[in-house]
Amino acid sequence: MKTWIRSVLFLGALAICGSGAAEAKDVLRIGSEGAYPPFNMIDKDGNLQGFDIDIAKALCAEMKVECKFVTQDWDGMIPGLLAKKYDAIVASMSDTPERRKAVAFTNRYYSNMLRFAAPKGTKLKPTAEGMKGKTIGAQRATIAAQFAKEKFKDSELKVYDTQENAWLDLGAGRTDAVLADMLVAYEWLNTPEGQNYAFLGDSFDIDDHIAIAVRKQDKDLTKKLNAAIDAIRANGTYAKINAKYFPFDIY
């Protein structure tokens, strides 16, 4: 009798351990920021939402794994990946040579351009000359911040921890214009807060590909993600997600 109970307990324990291990294998942990609407933001229930998140979910579905999301502040994003807090970054991260020193990137899942947003009817010109002595806002550790630093040397650059704070300060008049990803600016200009603001001049094409960052040694994961991106582009899932956020193709 006793042996019987013991063996049941043993088998039970084995089953629990076994299922735990099997589950751990099929989970892909994804790091995102949650402060970059419409690409990633946190909804009223505290869950991540947005274009990045929808794409990540579609990719997970394609790869038949479970997505688990981890929120992480932007400037700790790459360190968090390297510290294995998550396995992939789907947070509208641009593929750059500097970042490639630290991490590997998949193929792009959308492209980005930069554009100024400024008060409607401003006399500013979006050139180095026109922005001389003016204050430009941008998010810290982004292409926009780097671009502003390099191309608008005679302007004062203010860097913010989140894009939302950059908008707040534009609204408060502390900056003359904000340089940001065009799609992010588009989203803000469509909010009530952004109604007195508009794009300033044309967008800057910066050959900026947004891709998923993974650890360099995870070559297999990179391959799988690339295959999944191709698959959702081909089967129309991507177009559906795209249409939910933008009236134009952003690939």
Place this chain on the structure above:
Amino acid sequence: MEDIIERLPEMLIGAVTTVELTLLALAFGICLAVPAALARTSRRWWMRVVPYAYIFVFRGSPLLVQMFLLYYGLSQFEWIRSSTLWPILKQPYWCAVIAFALNTGAYTAEILRGGIQSIPKGEIEAARACGMSPGLMMRRIVLPRAFRIAWPAYGNEVIFMLKGSALASTITLLDITGMARSIIAENYLSLEFFGLAGVLYLLISWVFMRILKIVEVHLSAHLAPAPQVPATSE
């Protein structure tokens, strides 16, 4: 290493900002703390109410929240943006100084209150017996004694303020932390530059501690062991 040497000047500019913010905050903080502590120890209840509320609010809520309310919060109101205060509140530098000063002022007021309340009753009675007016007694007896008693605890507050000033980096200021974060955003050398930031903070707090110690020795010279008269060797 080359990266560190190349970016060191920027980090030192950040260090200057950190020291400036800390010293300004401490200076304004003391100006707030002295009247607050005196009113807080008053025997009249209506004198105690305002400083009590001030200390309660600023000691009881996070410094980061106070700073965000001041910087991002106030600027949401149109009437603030068109008021005469806006030229000051527009600048992140002064927002940080004001938030830090209000915060350290609340803590310092409590530290001073402790000092005032631990002055032996006899000394106050002696001052009264000599016929000192309340004002004179404050100036000659209460405040000097309270400062002497509270000084070591105040030293803690100074160091806390120095480290707390790192929060200025969240409202676009390039202090040591802000500068380090901006540099790391470009080259991803987080270990190196946060390490350097830590070393700079350590150096600054070491200097602060030395100064505090010197002042402490000066304030309580009467408690130091009597100087030894060297024995004449014969």
